[in-house]
Amino acid sequence: MIVLGIAGGTGSGKTTVTGAILEKVNAHTSLLEQDAYYRDMPELSLDERAKVNYDHPDAIEFSLLIQHIKTLKKGLPIAQPIYDFTNHLRKKETTTVKPARILIVEGILIFAIPELRELFDMKIFVDTDDDERLLRRISRDMEERGRSFESVQEQYRKTVKPMHLEFVEPSKRYADVIIPRGGGNNVGIDMVASRLQYLLTL
Numbered sequence: 001m002i003v004l005g006i007a008g009g010t011g012s013g014k015t016t017v018t019g020a021i022l023e024k025v026n027a028h029t030s031l032l033e034q035d036a037y038y039r040d041m042p043e044l045s046l047d048e049r050a051k052v053n054y055d056h057p058d059a060i061e062f063s064l065l066i067q068h069i070k071t072l073k074k075g076l077p078i079a080q081p082i083y084d085f086t087n088h089l090r091k092k093e094t095t096t097v098k099p100a101r102i103l104i105v106e107g108i109l110i111f112a113i114p115e116l117r118e119l120f121d122m123k124i125f126v127d128t129d130d131d132e133r134l135l136r137r138i139s140r141d142m143e144e145r146g147r148s149f150e151s152v153q154e155q156y157r158k159t160v161k162p163m164h165l166e167f168v169e170p171s172k173r174y175a176d177v178i179i180p181r182g183g184g185n186n187v188g189i190d191m192v193a194s195r196l197q198y199l200l201t202l
């Protein structure tokens with residue numbers, strides 16, 4: 001199994017790049033999203049959950065993500081959690097992810113965790129300007145994650161930006177390939193897809 005890590009700041013285009021690679025690679029591929037592994041905090045009220053720092057590594061159950069990658073590498077399926085961003089909670093249901101020739105793992109902090117980092121055969125960092133990422137995030141969070149403009153603004157200032165500078169941006173140094181701009185970068189996406197096709201022939 002080839003394990004590909006795709007990191008980058010929030011709104012950088014990780015999901016879009018992942019989709020573009022999946023379309024180009026002619027092989028069965030599985031996907032694990034770091035976003036699915038946010039810790040469940042049902043003991044907190046909705047207001048308290050809305051104030052949690054979701055951009056610090058402690059907010060994510062990385063031990064479970066690491067365990068799931070290792071299980072898939074052994075050829076066994078895993079039950080990936082499903083996260084509800086509107087209520088900041090895990091759902092009761094899970095998604096079964098089966099092993100495949102290629103495993104893509106996507107998330108803002110996946111290169112910031114040494115034990116996780118060493119599981120990747122190829123590391124891609126999607127590098128998009130901060131202003132563009134913020135504009136995308138405002139639209140995405142208001143349209144898809146049930147957020148108000150004021151809440152996105154406050155969260156960005158209090159936690160998203162400082163954690164990006166402390167954890168996400170420095171993790172770029174561990175990437176093998178940096179894809180500027182994200183989804184629209186067809187040359188970068190083609191190069192990654194070609195490399196994957198080549199690795200599949202070995």
Ligand SMILES: Nc1ncnc2c1ncn2[C@@H]1O[C@H](COP(=O)(O)OP(=O)(O)O)[C@@H](O)[C@H]1O
Nearest residue numbers: 009010011012013014015016136140182183184
């Ligand atoms: N190249 C692009 N141009 C315009 N909008 C984009 C582009 N890439 C992504 N988006 C939009 O920006 C938002 C965030 O993109 P996404 O791929 O989900 O980023 P990430 O997974 O890094 O948070 C989505 O609504 C997506 O449709």
Ligand SMILES: Nc1ccn([C@@H]2O[C@H](COP(=O)(O)O)[C@@H](O)[C@H]2O)c(=O)n1
Nearest residue numbers: 009010011035038054055085088108160
């Ligand atoms: N309850 C939550 C959990 C996470 N977030 C934000 O999600 C961002 C990461 O997701 P991307 O798809 O943008 O990579 C991260 O920056 C968290 O702030 C949230 O808002 N609420």
